[in-house]
Amino acid sequence: MLGSLLVLLTIFVSPAIALACGLAITGMALVASWLTFSLAGLLFDPFAPIVMGSITHFATTSFRFLVTDRERRAIRRAFGQYLSPSLLYRIEHTRDALRLGGDDRELTVMFVDVRNFTEISERLPPTAVVRFLNTLLDALSRHVTANEGTLDKFIGDSIMAFWNAPIDVADHPAKAVRAALAMRETIARLNESDAFGFGAEQTVRIGIGIHTGVACVGNMGAESRFNYSAVGDAVNTAARIETVCKTVSFDILASDDTVRSLPGWAFLDAGSLELKGKRARTRINAVVGDESVASSPDFAELRLLHGKLVEALRSRSPGSRKIIAAAKAKAAGLPAGLQDFYG
Incomplete structure (x- = not known):
């Protein structure tokens, strides 16, 4: 016994x-x-x-x-670099948690890119560029894994990540947006403490694009060498949204497909924009903050002004300049740096 x-x-x-x-x-x-x-x-x-x-x-x-334990060790080797310890534990202890080899799933995809990276790399030696990227990407990528996301890849000065694969993640749009907001705070803190050693002459900025949609996720590549990744229109849309951060002068943008699942969050309509390679226009939203920001009196007033501004611009009202000035003044009290958004 x-x-x-x-x-x-x-x-x-x-x-x-x-x-x-x-x-x-x-x-x-x-x-x-x-x-x-x-x-x-x-x-x-x-x-x-x-x-x-x-x-x-x-x-x-x-x-x-x-x-x-052989299967658990194989999972840990394959996903240890991409997932948080909590997600790894769930995969290891959930039978049939992985569906590899190409699986259509609803994902929330995020792309992060460094603004003016060419300008930064031109005036730094290669070793300093690598040191800068390591400091930045390490600090930003921690927020992906902390919010149960999957780090897909680093593409030069960019990060690709997604949520809801390889296993189901509840409220994945919210967790992706929370990760983006945490990245905003982190980049502000790194600039304030001069963590990159650039001094006051150079402020590092990032652009983040987020989109929720169906993509194919699984092991992709050659038989001898492959990566766990996602492909599809949802991935392309998230990448295109990130690129238009420069156009609208705002750091975090999300599609309507992401915003619809987050009522009560602080979003502002950034318009319907033409994304490269897309036939129809895509409605974009500026991510100002979470529920606490949305419930603040300053944001409530700004949301009303923003609605009036959208209507004035659609009707080409001559009073739109006055509304823009009022919105820009009200935006100064919010933490998202909205003044550039209003020109």
Whole structure:
């Protein structure tokens, strides 16, 4: 019975816990043998049960390492660089959690890009450029994994990430936007502390594009070398949204498909824009903040002014300049840097 207990503990709980229980049983057997001999004059030799218990534990631990844990080790090798520890744990302990080889899923995709990177790299030696990128990308990518996202790849000075694969992530649009807002705060903190060593002469800025849609996600590449990645129109749309951050002079933009699932958040209509390679216009929204920002009186007033401005621009009203000035003044009290957005 004790041997069966050790087997079950080793396979279904932990070899370390089974070892601790085995040592406890060994100690109890030695104490019981000594007591029965000293008090009753009876000799029960504990040597054979102890040896057999040790052999049982060693054999079961070897079986678990070679067979049971093999799939978990393969998953950890494949996804350890891309996922947070919490997601890795869920994958390892969820049967059939992975659906590799190409799976259509609804994803929230994010692209992050450094503004004026060519200008920065022109005046720095290559080693300094690498040091700058490592500092920046490490700080920003932490927010992806902290919000249960998957780091797809680093493309030069850019980051591609997505949510809701390889396993389901609840409220993935919200987690993607929270990661983007955290990146905004991080880049402001890094600039303020001069973490890049540029001094006051250079402020590092980023642009972030977010879109929610169906994409194909799985292992892609050659048979000998492949990556876990996502492809499809949703990925292309997120990349195009990131590029128009320069056009609208704002750092975080999200599509209507993402914004629709986040009522009560602080978004502003940035218009319907033509994205490169897209036939129809795509409605874009400026991401100002989360629910706490949306409930602030300053944002409530700005939202009203912004609505009036949109109507004035559509009707080509001559009073639009006055509304822009009022919105720009009200935006100064918000943390998102909206003054450039209003020109």
